[in-house]
Amino acid sequence: MTTKRTFTTLASISPFAGAALSALVVGCTSANDAHSLQEARPDASEAPDASSADEASSEAGRTIKLTWQVAVSPLLTTDGLEGGASAGAIDAGADSPSDAGFDGPSDAGFDVATGSEEAPSDPGAGDGGYQSLAGVSVCVYQNTAIPCVTTDANGMFTISGLPAVSDIALTFRRDGYVPVLTAIATPNTDIDGLSGAGSPLLMASSTVPSMTPVSIDIANKGLVTVVAVIPGSSGRPTDSTGDVGAKISLSPMTGNGPYFLDQTNTAIVPSATSMVYEGAVYFNLDPGDYEITIDDPDHSCSPLSPIVGLYGYPAPPTSVKFPIVAGYSTSAVGFYCTANSVIVNTADAN
Numbered sequence: 001m002t003t004k005r006t007f008t009t010l011a012s013i014s015p016f017a018g019a020a021l022s023a024l025v026v027g028c029t030s031a032n033d034a035h036s037l038q039e040a041r042p043d044a045s046e047a048p049d050a051s052s053a054d055e056a057s058s059e060a061g062r063t064i065k066l067t068w069q070v071a072v073s074p075l076l077t078t079d080g081l082e083g084g085a086s087a088g089a090i091d092a093g094a095d096s097p098s099d100a101g102f103d104g105p106s107d108a109g110f111d112v113a114t115g116s117e118e119a120p121s122d123p124g125a126g127d128g129g130y131q132s133l134a135g136v137s138v139c140v141y142q143n144t145a146i147p148c149v150t151t152d153a154n155g156m157f158t159i160s161g162l163p164a165v166s167d168i169a170l171t172f173r174r175d176g177y178v179p180v181l182t183a184i185a186t187p188n189t190d191i192d193g194l195s196g197a198g199s200p201l202l203m204a205s206s207t208v209p210s211m212t213p214v215s216i217d218i219a220n221k222g223l224v225t226v227v228a229v230i231p232g233s234s235g236r237p238t239d240s241t242g243d244v245g246a247k248i249s250l251s252p253m254t255g256n257g258p259y260f261l262d263q264t265n266t267a268i269v270p271s272a273t274s275m276v277y278e279g280a281v282y283f284n285l286d287p288g289d290y291e292i293t294i295d296d297p298d299h300s301c302s303p304l305s306p307i308v309g310l311y312g313y314p315a316p317p318t319s320v321k322f323p324i325v326a327g328y329s330t331s332a333v334g335f336y337c338t339a340n341s342v343i344v345n346t347a348d349a350n
Helices: 019-024 050-059 193-197
Strands: 063-072 137-140 156-163 167-173 180-185 201-203 222-231 240-242 247-251 256-261 267-269 279-285 288-295 299-303 313-315 319-324 329-339
Touching (some): 222 288, 288 329
Parallel strands (some): 222 329
Antiparallel strands (some): 063 156, 167 180, 222 279, 247 288, 256 267, 256 279, 288 319, 299 329, 313 319
């Protein structure tokens, strides 16, 4: 019997630990939509059984809708980063690379400005008090049959007609902001993004100076953020914290990274080699399809997507797949980890 994609809620993944981490990147140029998003296909050893075929047939043609919110990313820095030249402003809505480029680290650290330092008003505030972002175009990547939608004054949107039980990608674009691509493993029911991800999707301004630990070729490359969380003190999925010490590996390995974020999720720790808290990022990835795997001997980890659907394409037991498209920041893909079971030998006690 095959289990259908039905997701529960993981409401308290911190805003940075979800799609928000995608916004820690820098200003960029227009996206190159020539890359073809490839859906993972099972090999012969993973051929579906009859029940899987029956389920696929029953879901064929079924569509769902996604309701979510887009907000503005807050400021980020890099601890201990020194030297180098600062980057110039780049218009994310431009059709060609900016002359400003990315010249490498700055003694100012890795700063991605919010685009507004004013406190958001309550009606337009995103989750956690973030400033909501109106006028963002939300589209299904390389699928013109499904109409694009635009976020309203509160940054909210609903996009309908999404194929159920499918691996799809959404793009988020607005002039002056870094384009974002989100890999979604759709369930067979409608998705409430704020309930599932626990936070809005955040977009970083690209019209302000931004600094990175390495030079970034965003015109021809892409990047991705990774999150790994464990249950909090209550032990409930809705009370999560970072999986400190977990290691991640990328296949194929291109570009630079991983760079790990500190406990505030606002600063990269250049010397870290494992999760300092719950987030990490890879820069300068070649366009293509990737798989990220987590290694944590103290926890049993699995993809987040079966829980909330918005964190990449599950590749059990311990991997997640996702696409990289030139000019886009692929929003967070990730893992949910629980403590390994302890086996107690009661025979000796008797």
